[in-house]
Amino acid sequence: MTDVDVIVLGSGFAGLRAAVAASSSGCSVLVVEAQPEIGGRSRFSWSNIMGAGTRFQREAGIDDSARAMFDQYMRLNAFRLDASVAWALCEGAGREIEWLADNGVEIRGIVPNESFEVPRIHRTRGGQQIIDVLTKLARAQGVDFALNHRVDRLLVEDGRVVGIEADGEQLRAKAIVYATAGMVGNKELVNIWMPELAKLAGDWVLPVGGDELAPYAQGDAIPLAESVGAQITGRDYYEATIRPGYVQVSNPALPGHLIMIDATGRRFVDETAGIAAMHGAFNSAVAPVYAIFDEAAKNDYNPSGIRSEEGTPKRRLHPDWVEDVVDAMVEQGEIVKATSLNEMADTLGIARENLASTIAKYNADVEAGFDSVQLKDSSVLRTVEAGPFYATEIRLSSIGFTGAGPRVNAFGEVLNTRHEVIAGLFAGGECAGGLAGPMSIGGNPTATCFAFGRIAGDSAAAYAAEN
8 A cells, every 4th residue: 555656755856846847747745845845956956957949949049959959969078978868858959948937937048058959958047946836836736845854765575665664654655756966965975976076175174055055955765776786886976166265156167367377387277267167277276276366456456256146257256255355364364465476485384486387477468468378358457466466265165066967868767787677766857876977067057857757756656557
């Protein structure tokens, strides 16, 4: 006897989408959420969604298709993804964007990003509005919610997952859908599954948004799915952004007046480059990495404000580099201050001649109006020449997304280590493995939530109907 047809674990984008899909098929659905409120970490998301072939693209004069996105998605990820799974994601993402819009989610436009050849990132009002829309739909279809309950184990009988145990109470179901968040808030799991990032970040690891969001992303799916024989995939697949050590809220790039050098004294990246570029650059740099600027830049820097929903040029999104903050961080020892470049080199442990050569070349390029080393936008070039000079360490350390989790097929069914379906267990969203690859791609995490939330919900409902 079962208590409910489908149990969905997690109430973020993927969980709510799965619940709506399963309940649309007539299933009784219970959503179990570890936190005291619906929405999980999705509530705090900017919620930009990648998708192709949408009416919003057509209205903007963009010629695109799911097939074109699939082809590029596979190339970007070095063909390390199962093609059928990647196709299900790319084909479903555009349809989900339109479905969301049809149900009241505001699509505010389409923007390009560094990964795709054409604009595919659909902007929304943010996570909370989407959660509100999905919650209303779920409740209207009779979905029940159990908040403040973290699942301790999965129940298995005759090789089938038949329920859960949470807080000492067992609940039986015909199908279980894992739709919990990733592991960005669990440093132990990050060390295990994201060793590359753990090495780069050290003890600076934290979720984008700061430690206060850590409880929403504990990676619950991995140990519980492993306990029933699930195959875990996606090691070292992640999205992370850079930051100095004195802030918890990161930006994907630095303001343009800074230059960034590694331990050899060389510049290794365009300091205003996006997330994907920083990912690759930091993996090739010799740590530690420092941002350097001079007194004039510190005194003159006056960003127009923090990121707004309407969009602000990224070079003006950095209140952490204004004069009063820099002075305070010098007092706290977080920023190094030196009267000369030689003193700075000695303090940082960099060869004097290397730092001097790098700065001289950069200043010459600034005067010429062209960054010949990293091709940074000429409009933000500024010389670094008048002391005192400032430097602070930068690490790739704020995690926005992790791609490791129980491997799923194109139907959202969880697979075991022999690539066989684990009966009764499904997954979608960030917790599902095999949806994201090694390349950080904007709008990908949210697309996996909606496309595979629906797929997992539909598959769970079909399985429940047959069993």
